[in-house]
Amino acid sequence: MIAPALGVLFDGFAYGMLLFLLSVGLSVTLGMMNFVNLAHGSFAMLGAYVTVTLMERGWPFFATLPCAFLASAIISVALERTLFRRLYRASDLQQVLLTLGVVFVSVAAAAWLYGTMQQPVRLPAYLRSYATVMGVNFSTYRLFLIAVALAITVLLVAALDYTRFGAQVRASVDNQRMALGLGIDVDSVFAVTFALGSGLAGLGGALAIEIVGLDPNFALTYLIYVLIVVAVGGLGSIRGSLLAAIVLGVSDAAGKYYVPTLGAFLIYLVMVSLLLWRPSGLFGRR
């Protein structure tokens, strides 16, 4: 029973890594500016559509990934400067309404520009194969996904802990007033962090197409899972997002394997129990 379970757990772990990539940006910006950005899913979708469009023009898959990142980062900053900025002091409800409106507009725009069909992506052959270890199949694409997610985690944690910018980010998340008082330009720190977070979402979206498919409703469907990861992990914490994403991915896979009648319900049970135990998330501060 171990070998097949191993394969399933590996897939769940990879799925968790994907959720992490999609959620880490939202966790940090929510923790820092307390701005409820539900349009995060739209940035993920944007990155995915950028990859699809570029691949249709013949670009190799790997070349499209940095473009997905940049496209989402740039568009998110544009939206931030023009729309989101006006609502930093507004109530949570107003922020939700605005960003949800952006989500609906993005869904309709995607449907209008690309049609309502599924968008396929053809990966290079070596990413579509399987490595067999001890009779268990490991998909090379999921291995690649895990590698990318871990590399990004290491980069993010290193940047946060060892660079000056990282120190400014941590200061702004901990105590905005104090950071302002110390002369840190919280506004531009936030703008860069927001761009980074949305860019990562775009990258996550591009990587997700192979695993979960792409259609105009992507922004809404994955918003739910991203919000679960952020809530369970705790706002403003990268480690929290990573742990929450892993726990959710693995428990989802394990639940479906051992107790399929519960199906997708297990992920919500886990979320509720974890939040009951730690209301502000696993590594949350508030």
Place this chain on the structure above:
Amino acid sequence: MLRVITLCVGLLALLAGPFGVHAQETVKIGVILPFSGQFADTGVQLDNGIKLYMQQHGNTVAGKKIEVIRKDVGGIAPEVAKRLAQELIVRDGADILAGFALTPNALAAAEVSAQAKKFMVVMNAATSSITTKSPYLARTSVTVPQLDETFGSWAAKSGIKTVYTMVSDYGPGLDAETAFQRAFQEGGGKIVGSVRMPVANADFSAFVQRAKDANPEAIFIFVPGGTQPAAIGKALASRGITPQNTKILGGGEITFEDALKSMGDDAIGIITAFHYDYNHASPLNKEFVTAYNKAFGRNPDIYSIGGYDGMHLIYAALQKTGGKADGQDLIDAAKGMMWESPRGPLSVDPETRDIVQTVYIRRVEKVDGRLVNVEFDKVENVKDPLKARMPK
């Protein structure tokens, strides 16, 4: 004040006048479809079928002008569908209700059709019981038992002994599970296990692993179109289940054109049972596909043909009644109607008002570098088996 009232009454009288004359010259068809939301692609393809038929056959039948009023139901929303049906009949003066991609919406609108005694044509929703909800309702799409009981019997006859079934946990999925299992067991086969998966499932590997553990000769899969077919196809391949070692039997949704593009060569060998594919080799279908591509830039699918044949039924029924759009007249004209459609020979069963058609068994093969469903067997004149078994 009195003058204002007189003026208003006078205006209303004026408006009512031309309206009365207008209503006799036009037959209004109210089309209720999901043009937005998760099922938008279904709605768009079905509507394309309707548009193409009207393009090819004009918008006049038996001296009456055909007017189509489209309403967006947005997804699975039976209360919205009911309200839209009521508004179409009461406010817009619709004589015929049509469209209906989703079962809950069709069931809700059928109530309205029965009450208002209006002809209703269901062009996609596939649950067996829909046609029993209104005596003025006819269906031109397919029913799940029609496809999957036929598939179950075919599978047993073709020598497959053990099957593991995997279906999505919602109406059509459960129907498919019951239909396939029943027919397969009646044919002498053994169901070694089954699992029901969440409808909007993202990751199938756990379920596929369970199927693998049971070591069946074949796996029967039923998932809705959209993201699911490609996802489960990839999950099967990644767990080492290929058509070479385990027969993969599926509802036709899993080998839709876009699913095949996503799955790639992993899909070769998957066997499905369905009522229409754009590669069906008949001259009428070739014409249809060419015209469809010219008008909409993509290939037709089962939703398109449901819409196209639905419009044919409406036009043919109106032709037969000489333009009378009364519910009873139209349904009587529709009963027993037979015609040749791009998908093959069709007829409307006079007893159940449901569609009778050929079910094709297809295998995915690579033809000219493209992955297509190649028909290699068929079962003709399949009636809906559930209603056929119901006591008369």
